[in-house]
Amino acid sequence: MGRNTRKRRTPLATKIVAGAAALAVGGGGLVWANFYASAHEDHGGHNRTRSAGAQVATIDCPDVGQKIRDVPDRARGEVDGELATMDSQITNAYQRLATTRRAQAGDSQFVQNTILGPLKDRRKAIIDRIQLEINRAGGKADDNLDELAGCQGRPADQQNGGGQNGGQDDGGQDDGQNGGGQNQDDNGNGAAGPFADDFVDINDVEPNSRDLENGFAANGDGGSTGSFTAVCGVNENNLFNSDNLIVAPGVDNGAHHTHDYVGNQDNSAFSSDEDLANADTSCQNQGDRSTYYWPVLRLQDGTQEFDANDQGGGAEGNVGKILKASQAEIRFVGNQRSDVVAMPKFLRIITGDAKAFTNGVANANSSFSCTGFEDRQVTDKYVLCPEGSQVVRTSNFQSCWDGQNIDSTNHRDHVAFVQRDGSCPNGFQAIPQLQVRLVYDVPAPAVENGQVRNPYAVDGFPEQLHKPITDHNDFINVMDEDLMNEVVDCINRGEDCQ
Template sequence: MNRRKNGTALVRTRPARLAMAALVLAATGGLTATFVSSGGRGTADAATSLDQFVSIEKVPPNVRTPGPAAGASTGRFTVDCGTNGNGKFSPDNPVAQPGIRNGAEHVHDFVGNLAITANSSNADLDASGTTCRNGDKSSYFWPVVRIDRSVRSGRQVQQALAQTQPMVVCPAVGKRLRAVPTGARSTVDRLLAELDRQQAAANQRMTATRGRIDAAFNREVIDSLRTRRAAMIKQISSTITAAGGNQPGLVSLVDCDVSYDDMHARMPGSAHRASAEAARAANPRIQCPAVRDRLPGVPDRALAEVNRALDDLDRQVSEANERLVTSRGQGGPAFVDNAILGPLRAKRTAALDRIAIAIGRQAPRPQGLGALAACTLDQAPATPATPSSAPTTATALPDPQGPNLELPGNTGGIVRPAQVLIEYRGNPVSKVVPMPKFLRALTGDAKPTSRGPANARATWTCSGFTDRLSDKYPICPAGSRVQRVHDFPGCWDGRNIDSDNHRNHVAFADKATGACPQGFRAIPQLRITVAYDIPRDVQVKGQYALDSFPEENHNPFSDHNDFVNVNSAQTMQRIAACINKGKNCS
């Protein structure tokens, strides 16, 4: 993966020292960071983060594009998915942290797919509506930018970190399984318990870094856990399949992460300043009890019917979440209860009854499933995704609060994008092949402090200055917009739609030549450019910032973007053909 470019302007004050320390850490594995990046807010000056900002005119040109060779694909296909006018905001990350509620620990803008949450299945995504004008149901999402004119204290961040126990957070595999055949239930339960023990052991190791951040140690813990989880999850899948069940690949659930979300709870809460515009834009999410991990072993003759009902339950929740977005502003205070939650409960009751009846024809009928029918909005505190045996003093991360959807440390009014440009581009040395449907991809790294900067990418610039990218927030000339340019990997391994670290199935082309690594094929390379009209005085005073994980403390180098391809095969074929013919299409 690409590292920071040599031409990027570097921070020279305290954040720079941490960034340089992270680079040394990545190279030697011998350095521990005890202060989180992007601070400098310990004085009484509201502009104490100015060392995070740079005039774009002082950043030397550093974007190099290889010239096209004889076999190049030089076309471009653009998609208009809007600027999140529906206000689909969420702290989920369905790509990097599937199945983990509030997994991002910060709020994302979503465009495209209207139903997506951390728990959405591929079928749910395919059945969703979209904000894209050409019917593209793909999901594109990135952290929001906020304007906050108040002082942020770096000392508060240090104090919160000093009291924080890092935790290993993993997707709950049992909640994502299809119906488990009776003959496999005991083995699967034993393997799921072993996954919990592995996670608990990793958490026990993390006690060694309480109150500090050690990226090399974090990577070692997560890499080791990933290897063991991959083997265990593969065994779960094969056990279910061998017993006659239907269990698609679970590779998306392998990867875990180190979480510092307890820092959120230990930092001062926001005042949730009123904002009528943000209040009109905000959308909650539906939360329903998990069903899959509450079922007994399913008799062979009931497997198909139970799986259909489980799929129906997933789709019902996705449809309800989409309805929350599309019905924004409708009805009175009881609208959600009467028009969304009430009908959802009735549908879930019917599906749960079908499951109980199907199992009861061949085995004892499961009791108590009806208690899982009622759903709520996401206004209750979330539960940490750790096994009960894991040692923890962490406090549950709250859902985004107030009209500005704030988490502690991520405060201020959300800046709505002025423009979002989604482009699929070609390859300078070869034709492209269509992306597979449901391909997951991400670019950048949300945690360069706690994981190291190897996957982080400079993304910040201003309109009219796209020949340069910075890892600092830009200060733009009058009349120029703040921009974030997110380039996704343009090469695919030809087989997988995801991988156990969400990165290895795709790759960036060579920076100098544009060629894909050996064994990879060029695919339409996604670029998303997000532009903002941010008042220049706000830029000059250092008062806009990225939502981030708490240990990043608004680090501009933690910018990232995620994508799930839900284009139809026909549309993706049309995208590839346009690019290969050197045309500009939409």
């Protein structure tokens, strides 16, 4: 399979992780870590003895990028670069965690002293630089960002249900947070997850049971009821890279996982708005140079892909055969309560959260289902489909815009989801809602006795353990003005166009 071969420079963030490939095992992947602790500690006046079987599978760090607000425009590039470096620090720390199991077993303080303590110091140094860059550019940095420097160890089966506390940075887990039945293996292929508990038979999912705050379909019986379909293929050009132009512009391997691209054909981290506007497109309508991208889906079957030894691929635990979607349906729909207005050119939207396993579910959005069962959607599990049924990934994007900005510091605040009644929050305008439906022919994994063989999983940051809750989708609007007006008119007239 091919990949994006655009020549790219190597920034500091990449140099930090350049040696990580030497830590890879078994097909280029990373094994996870077991940590056996028996520390007797005092928590708020109550003595608790940590379980002798506490299993630290990954590293949980507060997401500094989601906490920063009001970064002056001239400091945005520097801040994005610093945040990308923090991601690389977490990746390095996780790789250290995953390759020192013997040392951890012999020293209850190894994780804290050797991994988490030094990581906190390095994160503190970057937070200090971010604050300085914001203040130098005329902004006012939050003095409390230092509270986000500390990280903690976590087992594989404990999902963070809320925000980060940032205060606990010890190497063990409190009572009730142990591995508890999670199978401690790497599926035989060196990949840290997914595990048997990450899968569910679609027949066991209740119809219409998905209940997250995000992702309501924007259109309905009233308001603007039309739709516009963008026919852009399924990445027949084999355009892949591990960049993220929205979150980490100018940073090679800013995503730490591989993306599929359709639409715009110039999607490296170094692409300018001008590059995007002048690029080729895979869309049938040549006025649509928008970039639509999402993490690849892989079958962990031992296949050595083109990126088996690369950062973003096998060297960071993303292993196996890349599965190309058999269908990639891209559709824009209206709003239940009102007409929609045109999206501004170069508007950037991220839906879902690539770090939702550690960040919590506040921004989780994408869901899994099976053809023939799409009234059953699940966000925190991969689905097992019956014979003849295919896996479906669905993402319904935010469809309310603040009317001013094409992006925001945390890449979220300039857009919003519709409220439960279909209306936009105060001060936001309804825009066409992007809905992406991806269909895959996936061999059903074998799940027996708490083990899963040949699982499929989305690519992700290595410390996220390939959890399904981390699925996400990205979009940059590069439609020309005439086409965007056509999209808006079609939707507001209640017609179905393409």
